[in-house]
Amino acid sequence: MQFSNTYIKLGERFFDPSHPTPVDNPQLFLWNSALADQLQIPQELQKDTDALAQYFSGNQLLEGAEPLSAAYAGHQFGQFNPQLGDGRAHLLGELLDTQGIRWDLQLKGSGTSAFSRGGDGRCAIGPAVREFIMSEAMHALGVPTTRCLAVTLTGETVYRQQPHPGAVVTRVGSSHIRVGSFQFFSARGDKESLTVLRDYTIDRHFPEINDMEGDRNVLLLEKAIERQINLVIHWLRVGFIHGVMNTDNTAISGDTIDFGPCAMLGDYDPRTVYSSIDHQGRYAYGNQANIALWNMTRFAESLLSLCLKEQPENSDAEPEVKEDLLDQIKDLINGFAERFEKAHQQMLAAKLGFVEAKDGDETIMLEILDQLTARKMDYTQTFNHLTKSLNDEASHQYLSEKLADTYNTWRQRVTQQDTDVDTIQSSMRQQNPVVIPRNHHVEAVLQACESSGSPEAALSFLDVLRNPYQETADTPQYQDSGEGFDSDYQTFCGT
Numbered sequence: 138m139q140f141s142n143t144y145i146k147l148g149e150r151f152f153d154p155s156h157p158t159p160v161d162n163p164q165l166f167l168w169n170s171a172l173a174d175q176l177q178i179p180q181e182l183q184k185d186t187d188a189l190a191q192y193f194s195g196n197q198l199l200e201g202a203e204p205l206s207a208a209y210a211g212h213q214f215g216q217f218n219p220q221l222g223d224g225r226a227h228l229l230g231e232l233l234d235t236q237g238i239r240w241d242l243q244l245k246g247s248g249t250s251a252f253s254r255g256g257d258g259r260c261a262i263g264p265a266v267r268e269f270i271m272s273e274a275m276h277a278l279g280v281p282t283t284r285c286l287a288v289t290l291t292g293e294t295v296y297r298q299q300p301h302p303g304a305v306v307t308r309v310g311s312s313h314i315r316v317g318s319f320q321f322f323s324a325r326g327d328k329e330s331l332t333v334l335r336d337y338t339i340d341r342h343f344p345e346i347n348d349m350e351g352d353r354n355v356l357l358l359e360k361a362i363e364r365q366i367n368l369v370i371h372w373l374r375v376g377f378i379h380g381v382m383n384t385d386n387t388a389i390s391g392d393t394i395d396f397g398p399c400a401m402l403g404d405y406d407p408r409t410v411y412s413s414i415d416h417q418g419r420y421a422y423g424n425q426a427n428i429a430l431w432n433m434t435r436f437a438e439s440l441l442s443l444c445l446k447e448q449p450e451n452s453d454a455e456p457e458v459k460e461d462l463l464d465q466i467k468d469l470i471n472g473f474a475e476r477f478e479k480a481h482q483q484m485l486a487a488k489l490g491f492v493e494a495k496d497g498d499e500t501i502m503l504e505i506l507d508q509l510t511a512r513k514m515d516y517t518q519t520f521n522h523l524t525k526s527l528n529d530e531a532s533h534q535y536l537s538e539k540l541a542d543t544y545n546t547w548r549q550r551v552t553q554q555d556t557d558v559d560t561i562q563s564s565m566r567q568q569n570p571v572v573i574p575r576n577h578h579v580e581a582v583l584q585a586c587e588s589s590g591s592p593e594a595a596l597s598f599l600d601v602l603r604n605p606y607q608e609t610a611d612t613p614q615y616q617d618s619g620e621g622f623d624s625d626y627q628t629f630c631g632t
């Protein structure tokens with residue numbers, strides 16, 4: 138296991154060199170052995186659960202780790218905070234996986250840093266297990282995401298209205314560079330660090346830019362936008378509601394990060410919000426594309442100081458952005474909505490089994506979605522039924538009754554294609570999961586883990602969630618929508 142630590146080399150303005158705070162009685166609770174194998178964590182260490190507990194609680198440092206808490210800023214619900222940073226997290230360093238891909242290894246809930254702002258630096262068992270379950274589920278669903286290697290109990294109590302067992306999550310990410318990381322330096326007028334961060338981000342995530350013609354800032358923005366569009370399309374496809382799409386929770390890599398108040402859509406309604414503090418529906422299911430655009434606009438702004446015209450020496454005139462670059466940036470921002478809509482149409486077409494686009498498809502798609510909202514129908518179950526209905530009489534009957542003409546129109550459209558039905562069905566299946574981490578099951582599993590002190594419930598759930606496109610013997614236990622549960626479900630920024 139060989140650490141490299143490229144982020145710490147960026148310079149002291151990028152972090153606080155704080156170390157994890159040791160805990161009383163660490164115990165390994167969840168371990169992701171497939172991910173551990175991918176990260177080349179030695180089998181000998183993987184078998185030694187006591188050692189894993191020591192290392193992944195922050196009690197002992199893995200050889201070669203150089204911990205740091207990263208600096209970042211961020212817009213939270215639209216309000217800018219120039220200094221947030223890892224207030225309860227420590228980046229240990231980076232590991233190369235079996236394919237030579239670089240991954241950050243970060244502890245979350247591992248104690249305070251210079252960025253803690255009065256917080257305790259800790260995490261409760263519930264949010265820690267939620268992050269593990271949700272990120273594993275997202276990964277299996279094919280959604281770009283940070284992942285979890287471990288959850289370790291600390292043996293200490295954390296207080297969040299009530300006492301809870303404390304836990305440390307080990308997060309693995311293709312990086313932890315956020316829109317807010319750029320905003321941190323932009324807000325300080327620190328062009329030197331901003332340039333270092335830009336170049337580091339390009340090398341790490343978009344090295345192809347190094348061989349491209351054009352301005353590096355504009356190219357980086359374009360790539361980041363592409364990844365955000367792809368990310369939100371996946372979220373919408375599987376019914377994921379992030380819940381707190383602040384710029385500090387937006388990774389430039391385009392991976393899902395921060396599972397604090399996230400939840401899954403039950404009945405289809407774009408206005409769905411579960412977060413207890415999101416009174417305006419800013420981060421509602423159907424507003425996530427708008428917010429991704431808003432966040433990318435903030436990202437563009439944070440790069441503007443690297444796009445300035447040359448100033449004559451001793452000039453005190455306000456520096457201006459180069460016109461051609463400003464035009465290119467504006468084009469990218471103004472083009473976002475159209476690009477998104479195109480990708481959205483393609484995603485819906487794929488979910489509905491439309492092999493090639495045809496006139497009238499948009500009307501069919503809108504009608505189906507409108508009907509789901511009007512009839513309060515479950516998003517995942519309905520698309521699962523549509524997929525099955527091509528050769529399953531029960532699903533066919535169900536949809537004929539529930540969606541009547543809308544279903545008949547779809548069925549006609551989908552069966553009158555040159556492609557054979559089996560092929561259409563298997564391509565629909567790749568888009569439409571049979572099971573998702575439903576809110577009521579997630580909550581029940583978290584409660585079971587906390588009250589029993591055993592990971593059993595999480596492990597059984599994970600077994601099913603790791604095969605979201607395949608019905609196994611245990612799948613039916615987790616497919617029900619939990620009648621009425623979602624209507625007053627609330628999530629909290631999970632600290």
Ligand SMILES: Nc1ncnc2c1ncn2[C@@H]1O[C@H](COP(=O)(O)OP(=O)(O)OP(=O)(O)O)[C@@H](O)[C@H]1O
Pocket residue numbers: 221222223224225226252253254255256257258259260385386394395396397630631632
């Ligand atoms: N218990 C805590 N102690 C100290 N700081 C905290 C605590 N909880 C959250 N913070 C800080 O508050 C800010 C916003 O928190 P938020 O919930 O978005 O992030 P997070 O869940 O801690 O981490 P991440 O975004 O890395 O998943 C961050 O700067 C975070 O470090």
Ligand SMILES: [Mg+2]
Pocket residue numbers: 385386395
């Ligand atoms: Mg966060």
